[in-house]
Amino acid sequence: MPQLIRIILPIAVLAVGYFLFHQLADEKEMPRPRLGERRIIEAQANVLKREDYQVVLQSQGLVQPHNKTSLTPRVSGRVREISPNFESGSFFKKGETLLILDPTDFQTAKTAALARLARAEASLAQEDARAKQALLDWNDLGYTDPPTDLVLRKPQLKEAKANVKAAQADLDDAIRDLERTEVIAPYAGRVGQRLVGLGQSVNSGTILGEIFSTDFAEVRLSLSARELTHVTLPDNPEDPPVDVTLVDALIEGGGQTWKGEIVRTEGILDAKSRKLFVIARVNDPFGLERSQSKNKTEPLRIGQPVRAILEGSTIPDVFVIPRNTLYRPNEILTIHPTEFTLKRQKIAPIWTDPENLVISKNLIEGWHLVTNRLSAAPEGAKVEIVEPEEEPKAALKKEVPKPAA
Numbered sequence: 001m002p003q004l005i006r007i008i009l010p011i012a013v014l015a016v017g018y019f020l021f022h023q024l025a026d027e028k029e030m031p032r033p034r035l036g037e038r039r040i041i042e043a044q045a046n047v048l049k050r051e052d053y054q055v056v057l058q059s060q061g062l063v064q065p066h067n068k069t070s071l072t073p074r075v076s077g078r079v080r081e082i083s084p085n086f087e088s089g090s091f092f093k094k095g096e097t098l099l100i101l102d103p104t105d106f107q108t109a110k111t112a113a114l115a116r117l118a119r120a121e122a123s124l125a126q127e128d129a130r131a132k133q134a135l136l137d138w139n140d141l142g143y144t145d146p147p148t149d150l151v152l153r154k155p156q157l158k159e160a161k162a163n164v165k166a167a168q169a170d171l172d173d174a175i176r177d178l179e180r181t182e183v184i185a186p187y188a189g190r191v192g193q194r195l196v197g198l199g200q201s202v203n204s205g206t207i208l209g210e211i212f213s214t215d216f217a218e219v220r221l222s223l224s225a226r227e228l229t230h231v232t233l234p235d236n237p238e239d240p241p242v243d244v245t246l247v248d249a250l251i252e253g254g255g256q257t258w259k260g261e262i263v264r265t266e267g268i269l270d271a272k273s274r275k276l277f278v279i280a281r282v283n284d285p286f287g288l289e290r291s292q293s294k295n296k297t298e299p300l301r302i303g304q305p306v307r308a309i310l311e312g313s314t315i316p317d318v319f320v321i322p323r324n325t326l327y328r329p330n331e332i333l334t335i336h337p338t339e340f341t342l343k344r345q346k347i348a349p350i351w352t353d354p355e356n357l358v359i360s361k362n363l364i365e366g367w368h369l370v371t372n373r374l375s376a377a378p379e380g381a382k383v384e385i386v387e388p389e390e391e392p393k394a395a396l397k398k399e400v401p402k403p404a405a
Contacts, residue, residue: 040382041342041382042384043342043372043374043386044370044371044388047367048366049319050317050318051317051319051320052316052317053320055312059223059307059308063219063300064303068210068211069211069212071183071211074180075106078101078199078202079198079199079200079202080100080101083096086098086194088191088193090191091189091288096184099208102181109178112174117170121167124157126160128157128160130153130156134151134152187213187215188215190214190286192210193209195210216283216285217281217300217302218282221277222273222275222276223278224274225276230312231312233265233278235264235267241261241262243260244308245260245308245309246308247306249305249306256297257297258300259282262310265277286300318359319358319363319365321347321356321357323354323355325369325370325371327370331344331346334364335383340382341380341381346362368385
């Protein structure tokens, strides 16, 4: 029996195997999934064209007055009177009296100097008369020799004349000190800060206040060595100024603008930054001359930060690439104009601004520049250029009726 089982069992296994083999062979073979072809990438693109690029230089600085003065008296005394225009923020004219010190002591000194001058002049007159009388007496006595200087009282006469000059000088000093009790504005300007009060005693070195001129303001701007190659600056007095537009930097996105001119350079590169500082001038910064004009602009403020914009030279025959089209740093995506295949292109900008890169070589006119962001950009992939999607129109706001007047 066991021997029979050993014979039948292999035969049974072979039979089952044969049956299963034919069953599987009769079934239809399921198709294997093929590796799909590369899908076509949809991209938005613009045609690359050469053009002339206008360089625009930008800098920033603070508004500073043309003249700034710490006002001090030239004599000591007590403050007797303060002009209404000598207040913080007030405007004044050239030659206007801003402050008066008590002149009593200086008037007394002037009177005393006048008296000393009168005495000196009287003494001189007396000595002159004595000298003339001495000459007459010499002649009456019949002397044949000429009279000496002592006989003619020339030393006494010389001393009397010197006393007159000294007295006149004392009087001039007294008059000058009396005039200096009035503190006069050296130019038309504005008061930054008044530092003394009525009745206060001050010395000749006491700072009465800070004032600055209002004829024009200045802004110190820095330009890099690269930027200097694209603008012609007034290095000499006869060179014409360069127009510049100043924009309020306190308001994001820009606000009020002012027209100015770059009138000179400092002529020395900064040792650390290797930048050259230039001076921009803004005439009538406080709008005093434009007060009657219809086209009024906001006045500048001393210490106000501003951005400066000036046109530089034109770079001819270049490609202008928007920054937002960069695929990677210094790399863009281009499309072959006939094969419509994707190519990664390295670029080397010769100029940049906040929005664009300027390229002079390694690009081909007529190719397409990919302008939208692609998640994947395999080299050589097929591309279909599509139009940009239209943004949904914003819902119209319902107009709120205005109240009747």
